[in-house]
Structures are given as structure tokens and as C-alpha cells.
Amino acid sequence: MTGRLSLPSTTLGACPMTHGAMRMVLSLAIRDIVISIQMSNHENVLKLLGCCLEFPVPALVLEKAAKGVLKVKGDGSLRGDGSLLLPWKIRLCIAKQLASAVTYLHTALPSPIVHGDLKPGCIFLDHDYVPKLSNFSLSMRSGHISEKTDVYSFGVLLLVFLMGRRAWWLIIRQEGGYSSVIDYMKSHAYQHQAIVDPKILEEVGGNKQVEQQLHDFLELALSCTQDEIEGRPYMSNVARELVRIDESILPS
Numbered sequence: 001m002t003g004r005l006s007l008p009s010t011t012l013g014a015c016p017m018t019h020g021a022m023r024m025v026l027s028l029a030i031r032d033i034v035i036s037i038q039m040s041n042h043e044n045v046l047k048l049l050g051c052c053l054e055f056p057v058p059a060l061v062l063e064k065a066a067k068g069v070l071k072v073k074g075d076g077s078l079r080g081d082g083s084l085l086l087p088w089k090i091r092l093c094i095a096k097q098l099a100s101a102v103t104y105l106h107t108a109l110p111s112p113i114v115h116g117d118l119k120p121g122c123i124f125l126d127h128d129y130v131p132k133l134s135n136f137s138l139s140m141r142s143g144h145i146s147e148k149t150d151v152y153s154f155g156v157l158l159l160v161f162l163m164g165r166r167a168w169w170l171i172i173r174q175e176g177g178y179s180s181v182i183d184y185m186k187s188h189a190y191q192h193q194a195i196v197d198p199k200i201l202e203e204v205g206g207n208k209q210v211e212q213q214l215h216d217f218l219e220l221a222l223s224c225t226q227d228e229i230e231g232r233p234y235m236s237n238v239a240r241e242l243v244r245i246d247e248s249i250l251p252s
Contacts (some may be wrong), residue, residue: 006090028137029058035136038109044101046124046134048166065124065132066241072120072166086129088200088210089105093159094131096246098123098157099239102150108237112142118153120160148232155224162195162217162218194216197244209249216245 037049047063104218106112115122116138124132137215151169160166184195196214202211220241233241 025057029060031139032060032135032137033058035105035113035139037107038113039133039136042101044097044133045132046132053211061133062134066127066128067125068183070120070123070125070131072160072164085199087203090129091200092122092151092213092242092246094125094129095158095161095217095230096239096242098131098133099154099235099242101131102154103235103239105139106150108140113139114142114145115139115150115153116145118150118157120157128242135163147235148229148231151224151232151235151238152229154235154238155221156222158217158224162196162200162214162221164199178244211250213245216241216248220245 017196019037033048033051036045039045046065048060049063050061052059052061102115102118105115115135115136117135118217122133122135124134126132192211193212195218204214220238223231223233224238
């Protein structure tokens with residue numbers, strides 16, 4: 001298994017860090033190592049292969065993901081290796097598998113852990129576009145923060161998958177203001193032509209079953225990104241709903 005080296009960028013600058021900053025970066029690296037080990041049994045987590053101690057801060061040696069990090073390009077495209085546009089079926093499968101990994105983080109360990117930094121840059125794809133969750137340096141026990149913080153971030157990820165846009169993609173409104181994809185989505189609720197990535201709409205070509213999948217996927221994203229934390233579902237419910245959506249179309 002080929003590995004890659006993950007070194008905190010703060011250790012590579014020309015200016016030396018203060019003692020306090022070094023201690024904080026070291027703490028983040030150790031937290032990443034500890035939780036990566038705890039999560040190593042899950043197939044949708046980037047495996048920790050080892051640790052290099054030749055730097056001021058431990059450098060993690062991680063499994064190599066053939067397709068690299070999930071990319072949201074400036075042209076509104078969602079890509080796995082810089083070239084292939086991800087079709088709807090693969091986007092849905094990635095979301096379903098990631099939900100499984102986050103649910104495991106929340107429920108399978110001795111005490112629930114909140115990832116705290118769910119975003120495309122923490123998602124790597126292997127040769128078959130199987131997602132691998134990474135970067136647990138900001139994770140913390142649920143007693144300090146609610147698991148539903150992750151649910152909100154995951155809902156934003158669902159919108160990124162659906163729209164093919166960066167989470168804080170700026171949109172110029174007619175009145176000259178700006179908004180995030182969440183604001184844009186809420187102002188165009190259920191207007192699929194305005195919300196869904198045009199490349200997906202072109203791909204599905206009016207297939208009613210797939211259009212229902214897109215509708216249910218959007219409903220789930222709306223549920224996850226509710227302002228009131230109590231109204232958001234638990235990740236286990238999100239994972240089950242994504243499995244249902246994925247299986248709603250039987251193989252032909």
C-alpha cells in the first residue's frame with residue numbers, strides 16, 4: 001500500500017512558530033493520530049499507516065487515495081481527479097458512504113466524537129471513487145459540542161454535491177448583495193432547474209425516478225441545515241435516508 005505524507009503547513013514556513021503555537025499544532029497532530037487510529041476499522045476513513053518524527057510536529061503517513069481530494073472547481077464542476085465530472089450516481093454513493101463514516105464517529109466509539117471540519121478538502125477518493133474521510137485534528141468529544149454541528153456541515157456537503165458549487169460560492173443578486181449556497185438554495189427552494197447542477201439535469205434527462213431522488217436529496221439537505229439545532233436529524237437517520245434514496249431505483 002502506497003502512502004502519502006501529511007505535514008502541517010505551519011511547520012514549513014520560514015518564520016519559526018512561537019512556543020504556544022507549536023504546542024497547539026502538536027496537540028492537533030496528536031488528536032488527528034489518536035482518532036485516526038480509532039477510526040481505522042471503517043472502510044471510508046483514510047488509513048493512518050505510520051508517523052514520521054523527524055519534524056518539529058509529527059507528520060502523518062496516510063494511505064494513498066488514487067483519485068486524490070474531492071475538488072469543487074470554479075466552473076461549477078465536481079471532480080475526483082481533476083478531469084472526470086462526477087455523475088449523479090457516484091455523488092449519491094459518496095454521500096451515502098460518508099454518512100456511514102460520520103455515523104460511526106458519532107456512535108461506535110467509547111464516547112461520541114464530532115469531526116468538526118466536514119468539507120470537500122477532507123474527502124479523498126480511491127481508484128473506484130470510494131470516499132475516504134480524513135483530518136480529525138479539529139475533532140472533539142460531543143460533551144463540548146453537539147453532533148448536530150456535523151449534521152449541519154454534512155447538509156452543506158449535500159448541497160455541494162447537488163449544486164456542484166463551493167460551500168461559500170458567492171452569487172451576485174439583482175440588488176447587488178452576496179450569499180452562500182445555503183442562502184441561494186433557500187431562496188430557490190424546490191426550483192430544481194435553479195438549484196441542481198445543470199450537468200446532473202442533462203445527465204438524468206427527465207427521468208422521473210432520478211428526479212424524485214434529487215427531490216428527496218434536497219429535502220434531506222434542507223433538514224440537515226435547519227437553523228434550530230433540535231430540528232436537525234441525527235447522522236444515523238441521515239445515513240438511513242441516503243441508503244433509502246440510493247435503493248429507490250432498482251437495477252434494470
